[in-house]
Amino acid sequence: MKWCVGFCVSALVVGSASVAASAELWIGAAEADITPDQPVSLTGQFHVRVAPTNNILSRCKANVLALESRENGKPADCALLIACDVCYLPRDIQPRFREYLAGRLKGFDANKLLLTATHTHTGPALDQGWYDDVGGAMPPEEYVAFFFDRLAVAVVKAWEGRKPGTVAWGLGHAVTSQNRRSVYAGGSAKMYGGTDRPEFRNLEGGEDPSVDILFFLDAERKPVATAITVACTAQVDEGLSRLDADYWADVRDDLRRRYGEQYVVLGLCAPAGDLAPRAMLRKGTEARMERLRKLNRRQELARRIVRAFEDTWEVAQNDLRTDVVFAHRVERFDVPGRKITDLEYETAKNNYLPLAAKATLVGGEAAHKNWYKRTMTRYEAQIVSAPRYAVELHALRLGDVAIATNPFELFLDYGMRIQARSPAEQTVLIQLASPVDDSTYLPSERATQGGGYSAVPESSLVGPEGGQMLVERTVMAITALFEK
Amino acid sequence: MKKFGVGLAVSAGIVTAGMAAELWVGAAEVSITPDRPISLAGQFHQRISKKVESPCMANVLALEARDAGKPAGQAILISVDVVSIPVEVQRALRTRLGARLAGFDTNMLFLAATHTHTGPTLNQERFNDYGEAMQPKDYVPFMLDRMADAAAKAWDGRKPGAVAWGLGQAVVGHNRRVVYADGTAVMYGKSDTPAFRGLEGWEDHAVDVLCFTDAEKRLLAAALAVPCPSQTVEGLYEVSADYWHHVRESLKAKYGEPLVVLGFCGPAGDQVPRAMLRGAAEARMERLRKLSHKQELARRIVAAFDETWEVIRTDLRADVPFAHRVERFQVPGRKLTDQEYAEAKKGYDEYAKRDEKETAVFSRKRWYKSTLERYEAQQKADPANTLEVHVLRVGDLALATNPFELFADYAMRIHGRSPAGQTMLVQLASPADERHSYLPSDRAVKGGGYSAVPQSTPVGPEGGQMLVERTLEALKLLFGK
Numbered sequence: 001m002k003w004c005v006g007f008c009v010s011a012l013v014v015g016s017a018s019v020a021a022s023a024e025l026w027i028g029a030a031e032a033d034i035t036p037d038q039p040v041s042l043t044g045q046f047h048v049r050v051a052p053t054n055n056i057l058s059r060c061k062a063n064v065l066a067l068e069s070r071e072n073g074k075p076a077d078c079a080l081l082i083a084c085d086v087c088y089l090p091r092d093i094q095p096r097f098r099e100y101l102a103g104r105l106k107g108f109d110a111n112k113l114l115l116t117a118t119h120t121h122t123g124p125a126l127d128q129g130w131y132d133d134v135g136g137a138m139p140p141e142e143y144v145a146f147f148f149d150r151l152a153v154a155v156v157k158a159w160e161g162r163k164p165g166t167v168a169w170g171l172g173h174a175v176t177s178q179n180r181r182s183v184y185a186g187g188s189a190k191m192y193g194g195t196d197r198p199e200f201r202n203l204e205g206g207e208d209p210s211v212d213i214l215f216f217l218d219a220e221r222k223p224v225a226t227a228i229t230v231a232c233t234a235q236v237d238e239g240l241s242r243l244d245a246d247y248w249a250d251v252r253d254d255l256r257r258r259y260g261e262q263y264v265v266l267g268l269c270a271p272a273g274d275l276a277p278r279a280m281l282r283k284g285t286e287a288r289m290e291r292l293r294k295l296n297r298r299q300e301l302a303r304r305i306v307r308a309f310e311d312t313w314e315v316a317q318n319d320l321r322t323d324v325v326f327a328h329r330v331e332r333f334d335v336p337g338r339k340i341t342d343l344e345y346e347t348a349k350n351n352y353l354p355l356a357a358k359a360t361l362v363g364g365e366a367a368h369k370n371w372y373k374r375t376m377t378r379y380e381a382q383i384v385s386a387p388r389y390a391v392e393l394h395a396l397r398l399g400d401v402a403i404a405t406n407p408f409e410l411f412l413d414y415g416m417r418i419q420a421r422s423p424a425e426q427t428v429l430i431q432l433a434s435p436v437d438d439s440t441y442l443p444s445e446r447a448t449q450g451g452g453y454s455a456v457p458e459s460s461l462v463g464p465e466g467g468q469m470l471v472e473r474t475v476m477a478i479t480a481l482f483e484k
Numbered sequence: 485m486k487k488f489g490v491g492l493a494v495s496a497g498i499v500t501a502g503m504a505a506e507l508w509v510g511a512a513e514v515s516i517t518p519d520r521p522i523s524l525a526g527q528f529h530q531r532i533s534k535k536v537e538s539p540c541m542a543n544v545l546a547l548e549a550r551d552a553g554k555p556a557g558q559a560i561l562i563s564v565d566v567v568s569i570p571v572e573v574q575r576a577l578r579t580r581l582g583a584r585l586a587g588f589d590t591n592m593l594f595l596a597a598t599h600t601h602t603g604p605t606l607n608q609e610r611f612n613d614y615g616e617a618m619q620p621k622d623y624v625p626f627m628l629d630r631m632a633d634a635a636a637k638a639w640d641g642r643k644p645g646a647v648a649w650g651l652g653q654a655v656v657g658h659n660r661r662v663v664y665a666d667g668t669a670v671m672y673g674k675s676d677t678p679a680f681r682g683l684e685g686w687e688d689h690a691v692d693v694l695c696f697t698d699a700e701k702r703l704l705a706a707a708l709a710v711p712c713p714s715q716t717v718e719g720l721y722e723v724s725a726d727y728w729h730h731v732r733e734s735l736k737a738k739y740g741e742p743l744v745v746l747g748f749c750g751p752a753g754d755q756v757p758r759a760m761l762r763g764a765a766e767a768r769m770e771r772l773r774k775l776s777h778k779q780e781l782a783r784r785i786v787a788a789f790d791e792t793w794e795v796i797r798t799d800l801r802a803d804v805p806f807a808h809r810v811e812r813f814q815v816p817g818r819k820l821t822d823q824e825y826a827e828a829k830k831g832y833d834e835y836a837k838r839d840e841k842e843t844a845v846f847s848r849k850r851w852y853k854s855t856l857e858r859y860e861a862q863q864k865a866d867p868a869n870t871l872e873v874h875v876l877r878v879g880d881l882a883l884a885t886n887p888f889e890l891f892a893d894y895a896m897r898i899h900g901r902s903p904a905g906q907t908m909l910v911q912l913a914s915p916a917d918e919r920h921s922y923l924p925s926d927r928a929v930k931g932g933g934y935s936a937v938p939q940s941t942p943v944g945p946e947g948g949q950m951l952v953e954r955t956l957e958a959l960k961l962l963f964g965k
Contacts, residue, residue, distance in 0.1 A: 170772070175653040175689045195900030198953075202893040202925065206683050209655045210762065245912045266547070281899040282690065285906040292650070292795040304653070310640040311787075315772040400768075413682035419761045420675035426765040444682065472678070 013329035014111045022323040023076050027216045028066035028162030029225035029264035033155035034085065034147050035059040035243055036124060041134035041143075041227045043087040044121025044238055046364025046371075050137040051122070051243040054459070058249030060123050062151050063266045065216065065225050067160040067398075069326035079328045080105075080113040080155060081227065083266040084246040085234070088117050088129040088439040090430055093144070094161060094392075095436065100148045105159050113155075114394050114405060116433040118267050120246045121238035130367035136187035164219050167324060169401050170316035171426060172308030174209040176247075176301045177232035179412075180204040180276035180453060189450025195280055195423050203281075205274050206452060207231070211308040212270070212428040214398065215316060223259040225469055229428050230305060231270035233413070236277045236298040247277070249435035250302030255309065268430045271415030272442050273408065273454065279303055287338035324399035329479050330392065332436070333473060337387025340379040344457045348375035370376050375458050390437040391470065395477035400425040402478045408442035408462065417471045423482040442467045503741030504805050505549035505556045507698045509568050510642030511744035511874035512810065513706035514634035515539045516604070516627045517723055521617040525567040525610060526601025528851075530843035532617045537722040538729035540565035542604045542631045543746045545696070545705050546638035547878070549806035555746055557806040559876055560593040560635055561707065563716075563746035565725040566603040569595045571915040573606055575623060581633045585639050586748035591810050591815035592877070593635070594885060596913035598747050600726045606643030612846045627809030644699050647804060647908055649881040650796035652691040656727075656781050657712025657755035659683040659892070660937070661928060669931025671948060675760060683761075685754050691788040692750070692795070692798045692908035694881060697790025701800060703739045703793075709908045710785060712751030714758045716778040727757065735789065748910040749811075753888065753935065757781055807962045810872060811954055812916060815947035820859045824938045828855040831939075834860045855917075855939045869943045871951065872916035875958040882962065884955050885913035886923075888943065889935070893925035897952045903963040921949050944954075 035056065044047040053270050062084045069076040098110040126147065127140050134140065181204035184191030190203050208231035216225040219404075234246035245252075248267035277297070279286040290300050340348075346423035352372035355365055378387060396403040402424035406414075410431045421429055440461040448463055462470075509834035517539040524531040542564045549557035560581075604627065605611065605842040608620045618626075661684035662673030669684050691725040695707045714726035719798040725732075728747040736743050737895055760779070768778050820828075832852035838845045856868060876883040882904035890911045912920075919942040926945045935941075 002600060131778060159625075171654040171769050173689075176654070179686065195896065196899070198896060200900050202896050202927070203686055206687060207689075208651075209687075209689055227942065281896060282651065289651055289795065290790075292799060309793075312769075315769065318772060327848070414760055416675070416682050417680055420680050421678075425768060426762070446682075 016336065017282060017412055021071070022325050023069035023071045024164055024198070024322065025167055025226055025324055025326060026068040026070060026162040027165035027214065027218070028158040030064045030154040030157040030161065031264050033059055034062050034064040034124065034150050034166060034360060036138055036146050038138040038145055039123060040243070041137040041140065042122055042241065043123040043125040043129055044235065046130065046367040048135040049241040050135045051241060052190055053244050053400045053424055055236065057122070057142065057240065057242040057244035060120070060243055060245050063233055063264050064154045064158040065227060065264065065266055065328065066162050068162055075107055077326055077328050078108055078112050080108065080149065080159065082115045082117060082155065083268055084111070084117055084125040085120050086117045086126060086362070087119055087354035089115050089435050090439070091435055091437050093126055094434060097148055097151065098170070101152055101155060104152065104156055108159055109385050111377070112328050114434040116268055116405070116430055118245070118248055119233035119235060119269055119432055120244065121235040121248060122240050122242060122244035124243070130370045132361070132366040138414065146251055156379060164222060165224060166217040166219070166320045166322050166431050167398065168215040168316040169399065169426060170213055170312035172306040172312035173209045174211050174230065174304040176208045176230055176279045176304060177207060177272060177277050179205045179207050180185060180280060181205065181274050181447065181454070182280065183450055187424045187450060189447065189455065190452040204446060205444065206416070207275060208270060208412055208415065209311070210276065211305060212426065213309055213312050213316070214400065214401070217320070223263055223319065225264035225266065227266040227268055228269040228305065228309060229274045231431060232277050233272050233275070234267065236301065247298040247301045250299050251305050254302060254306045270429050271410040271412055271431050273431070273443065274413040274447065291367050301309045325397055327397045329395045329477050329481060331395070331473060331477055332390070334388040334394050335393055335462055335469045336389055337439055338463035339382055339387060340375055340457050345376060345379040348372045348458065354375060357449050371458050392434045392436045392472060393477060394434055395474065395481060397481040402481060403430065404474045404478055405430045406434060406436035406474070407437065408440060410442050411444040413444035413446060413468050414442065414471055418474050421475045423480050424478060427478065485843050504803055505551040506803055507645055507647055507806060508548040508550060508642040509645035509704055510546035510638040511544060511696070512634040512638040512641070513541055513543045513845045514630045516542050518618055518623065519625055522616050522623055522723065523605035523611060523617050523620065524602050524721070524723070525605040527713065528645040528844040528847040530611045531721045531732050533723045534721050537720065537724040537867050540600065540723055541726050542634055543709060543744050544634045544638040545744065545746055546642050547806070553625035555587060557651055557808055558588060558592050560588070560639060561746060562593070562595045562631060562635065564595055564597055565569070565600050565747055566597045567599055567601055567726065568597045568912055569915050570607050571808050571918055573628070574677065575895065575914060577628055577631055580628060581635055584585055584632065584636050592808055592870050595747055596885065596910050597713060598725070598728055599713035599749050599912055600724065600728070601715040602720050602722060602724035602726060609730060612842055613843060614838060618816065624863040636695045644802070645696045645704060646701060646777045646800040646802045647695065647878055648796040649879065650792040651906060652693055652712065653689050654691050656688050656710055656757055656784060656785040657687060657752055658758065658760045659685050659687050659754055659755050660756035660760060661685065661931065661933060663931055667931060669928065669933045669936065671934045675940070684927060685925065686896060686935060687896065689891055690752060691785060692906065692922070693789055693792060694878070694908065695790045696798065697800060700785055700840070703743055704737065705746065706743040706789065707746040707748060707751045707871045707922070708785065708789060708921055709748040709910055712755050713749050713752050714757065716745065716781065727778040727781045731785050734782060734786045744905050749912055751890040751892055751911050753924065755890040755892065758898060761842035781907065801879055805877055807877040808963045809875045809962060811873050811875065811958055812870070814868045814870050815943055815950045817869050817942050818938060818944035819862055820855065820938050825856065827860040828852050828939060832856060851939050869947060870917040870921060872882045872914045873955060873958065874914055875955065875962060881908060882906070882959050883910065884959065885910045885912060886951055887920040888923035889921060890923050891925040891928055894923065894948050894952055901956050904959060918929045
């Protein structure tokens with residue numbers, strides 16, 4: 001089967017055929033508390049964790065931003081952007097939520113709604129995932145019903161509450177994450193591999209300290225909402241068995257103290273499949289600075305993000321816009337899935353069989369068993385037909401800013417390629433957004449060569465071939481929005 | 485065959501050590517900018533300065549540890565606004581100071597270049613024509629006079645003081661090697677092409693801050709290591725200390741005019757102070773702030789200093805373990821293959837046809853010729869490069885130098901295994917050979933391109949790893965682990 005940007009198996013474009021001129025921007029925002037009042041399964045580790053209700057570290061939220069452009073009083077385009085304190089969004093959640101909202105959002109095209117995940121590893125599970133069971137916690141389907149209910153209220157509130165407003169944007173910097181893949185002499189790579197070994201050669205890829213910030217105000221120029229995009233997953237506290245929004249909780253609390261309790265803060269994650277909020281180098285030095293500041297790691301990252309926010313707002317507020325070009329393009333297409341080689345199949349099978357033979361599986365063994373099994377299943381399926389992966393990509397234009405989503409834990413190399421070729425003055429990339437297929441890392445070429453978790457076949461339904469196609473489609477979509 | 489390696493160094497280390505001793509501190513600064521036009525070093529073509537945008541400076545820090553009143557360790561560190569330090573310049577300064585500084589072992593002094601590309605040329609053979617400008621052979625004595633005076637002032641003026649250290653962050657440098665689908669790499673290559681695959685390596689956004697106060701806890705001197713060369717205005721025909729000038733001015737305005745600010749460049753052979761991606765967004769922010777790019781970088785560095793000093797001042801130490809170890813050894817030079825020789829010869833022959841009056845032609849010829857000479861020399865003996873590495877301990881902080889434009893991968897290896905609480909790495913420091921240049925990583929050598937090709941690199945990955953191991957050995961000796 002031939003895969004080519006112009007010959008994708010399916011390529012459906014929804015939304016603006018042409019980009020409108022500057023239009024009045026209507027803005028609404030709301031927050032939903034998606035923390036249940038029952039013990040709930042947490043997603044993010046191979047072993048099952050159940051978060052009790054009496055030991056919540058911070059409440060998990062979903063923050064909603066509603067945008068509509070109007071030309072001469074008539075609606076021209078729209079978007080509902082929702083940032084959720086969850087690890088990932090299962091493939092059916094967004095389509096089901098759009099159906100759930102049917103009839104409740106007057107004048108809104110449900111295709112223009114997109115959900116994103118902060119990738120907190122201490123958020124509620126929306127499916128059973130790799131686990132054989134959820135350890136007596138609230139069944140995921142029951143949680144989903146609760147999640148939809150709470151989220152729908154906030155979405156309706158944001159959409160119905162939209163009013164003429166003002167927008168500004170800017171680029172700040174905060175060092176929040178480091179590349180988490182250690183490369184050794186001989187070329188192998190390991191996620192979180194020790195850097196204190198003589199054979200350590202380098203961290204595999206780059207890092208991204210950019211902080212893209214969108215500021216939304218009402219007609220009186222009072223702050224309403226902000227969308228902050230950081231190339232750092234919210235997983236500082238990833239091993240806890242407590243509900244926790246991770247560093248985003250601290251960021252939101254701090255910004256609300258400054259800008260009002262009603263201030264809605266969307267935490268968005270830029271391409272960060274190979275990045276992590278922990279020090280891979282200089283660990284002792286970083287820890288000492290945190291002790292001197294009397295902050296823990298997530299508080300320190302929040303401090304840096306808020307500092308970047310303030311630093312950026314200081315000047316961005318001099319460039320407020322009430323009329324901006326706004327357009328929202330939704331593209332659905334398939335990219336080639338990653339093919340499993342004979343050797344990879346054998347490796348998966350050799351790892352699967354001992355686990356399958358065990359009478360009792362402990363810790364993360366059940367999840368690992370299912371993880372290897374899926375690789376075997378993929379190999380068997382690809383004998384029949386070439387693997388494909390469905391993508392729903394949202395590309396938006398907001399003034400001089402392009403926003404583009406992807407559903408992956410996308411390695412930074414792909415983000416760089418899009419940034420380099422984007423015609424927009426500022427480009428905001430959001431990962432783990434608007435999924436319509438299973439959650440997966442998308443590793444770079446150099447990562448697949450190095451191997452290790454996040455780059456092995458088990459971790460990645462799509463490989464570099466699909467990744468480059470995603471880049472091309474994203475660049476094309478952004479270019480279409482900025483064509484003169 | 486010459487044998488290199490850890491433990492088989494050509495020279496032994498020189499150690500002065502004083503553990504948990506009283507720290508004496510002195511500092512001074514001096515302009516090394518003459519009032520005549522000079523040749524500016526950093527490009528292949530000659531540039532004669534038309535004016536002074538900001539003065540190039542030498543900033544001096546003198547340290548002495550005293551144990552029960554007796555000298556127990558010493559160091560003079562000098563940061564210089566030049567592109568690199570020729571080995572004969574450091575030797576000459578040591579010779580001058582040997583007679584002037586009683587009780588100071590001149591081996592304990594090192595110079596480090598900020599790598600500004602708008603500072604004076606120090607090597608007479610660098611260009612073939614200086615016009616009416618002050619020639620390097622006349623400029624260098626001028627500079628040495630001034631630096632010697634400043635070093636003497638710092639050393640003689642040392643008094644009991646205190647020290648604090650910490651780590652900040654500032655986004656200053658970006659990896660400048662662009663990698664393409666076919667595996668090749670180009671320094672400053674175009675990234676807005678479908679063949680672009682990524683930036684080759686790491687970017688280090690840490691800022692090591694080392695502050696010294698007097699006995700009354702007033703800031704006397706600050707040493708900042710930023711892993712990024714100060715070359716934002718690298719093409720100017722003006723004398724400029726680049727972003728370090730603005731950092732110094734800003735810190736002096738906040739903390740007092742007498743504050744001496746030493747700007748050190750951390751390992752940054754593959755880094756550049758310009759946005760390789762998001763250039764338009766960065767430029768817009770600078771317009772909104774009404775700042776030039778170098779002013780913006782200075783703003784970030786100063787912000788990192790301020791927020792670090794804010795907390796580390798609560799951890800000032802008057803008595804600290806202090807030690808200074810100087811290691812002299814050789815590492816294997818980069819061997820040239822027959823193909824690399826052929827390519828260098830081809831390059832040389834092309835330039836040999838052109839008129840040397842064009843200074844860039846002269847420089848390129850020289851660049852290729854040195855490669856041809858290396859190849860011819862390696863027929864008789866294995867190539868070697870002599871290094872002098874300084875490793876200091878100040879409390880829980882280690883400072884380690886190297887003389888190269890060192891690629892970030894090597895810094896990672898040292899950071900990963902350093903036993904110190906904080907490790908401050910300084911490149912382009914303390915030369916001991918006529919040929920120090922870029923020291924590329926393994927992946928850079930595979931990708932090629934300027935800064936990784938043989939012409940640019942007298943030492944390759946084998947020597948780089950040896951540098952890493954020797955540095956770590958020295959650190960382990962100072963930190964007892």
